[in-house]
Amino acid sequence: MGVFDDLVGQERAVETLRRAAASAAETLSGGRGAGMTHAWLFTGPAGSGKEEAARAFAAALFCPDRGCGHCDMCHQVAVGSHPDLEVVRPQGLSYGIKDTRQLILRAAGAPTLGRWRVVLFEDADRATEGASNALLKAIEEPPPRTVWLLCSPSPDDMMITIRSRCRVVTLVTPPVAAVAHMLVTRENVPPETAEFAARAAQGQVDRARRLALDAEARGRREAVLSIPASLAGVAECVTAAERLVKTAEEEAAAVTTALNESEIAELRKVYGEGSSGKGLNRGLIRGGAGALKELEDRQKSRATRTKRDVIDTALLDLVTFYRDVLAVQFGAPVELANDDRRADLESLARSATPEETLRRIDAIMLCRERLAANVNPQMAVEAMTLSLRWPVS
Structure with missing residues (x-):
């Protein structure tokens, strides 16, 4: 299997990337390589595989066979150990100018193995305005062997000046x-x-x-989809909101706790904890107090982002649920995402008008907007569940 075979339902994007990888190989051999460019923007809805597509393209650039999937170059990209590939994953709600400037300095170095130096920037839309301006300058005047692969949900999420300097690869929702x-x-x-x-x-x-x-993932989905039918009164709405937020906190903690501990242990080791020698351990640990505080701040920001990402996934499940309710109300001949809960869908469809269902969808989308604007999650979700009460008061 080649590196592009894992991109499900993305035939058009894969063809574009294959041609570009061939052009890149031509460039390395002294040809024109007209199909290759130094900056790419991978866009597509959540789950479409834009990050995976960018990673596969990076492997194809490094691989002598343009992404065979089984050579050392492809394997190193797959496990994250290739010396010329830097993957950037913003840990917090935004990516600042300080981190971006450091990234640009690293990206300016020559390739270790002689082909390309590739920066894969996931969630590039999280870059602040200052960070985006710094990134623009790097993309405008890149070193000859540096390739930028940016990922964002849509081209409109990036500065227009950055977007205009990138070749856009649009991924679609797979069938x-x-x-x-x-x-x-x-x-x-x-x-x-x-x-x-x-x-x-x-x-x-x-x-x-x-x-x-994952049986636990299925259980969390079931818990979320049981919310609409349970919202009979204010107390139930508050309880449902509290339960949803608490579940998100627990899931976020499960994801981040082990990683946090390993990062702190590694940092303490770097700054000399456990070292022998008179005065050595104390001095190095004191010198690393600032670095430890900075790490803890990043971890806190990452936990906040993870929690909100978990809540957002739950909200999207609710949107698909009410979309299915709307389809039942109109008798639309479409496949229902939640056909396994058809009884609930039909019950709720009989209890309200399509206009009321649309208002509930709007309430969920408003909650998503509020969370993106850093509104307290408990307050935002409570306001939403109160708007979802059934039947209509």
């Missing part, structure tokens, strides 16, 4: 059938479970994989 086929053939998931997971994930490959393989 449910393609995702289900991938789960069956690559993960050995039973066809019925694969169909359920692909449909529930609405084409998000990573989410579909989690739903198919």
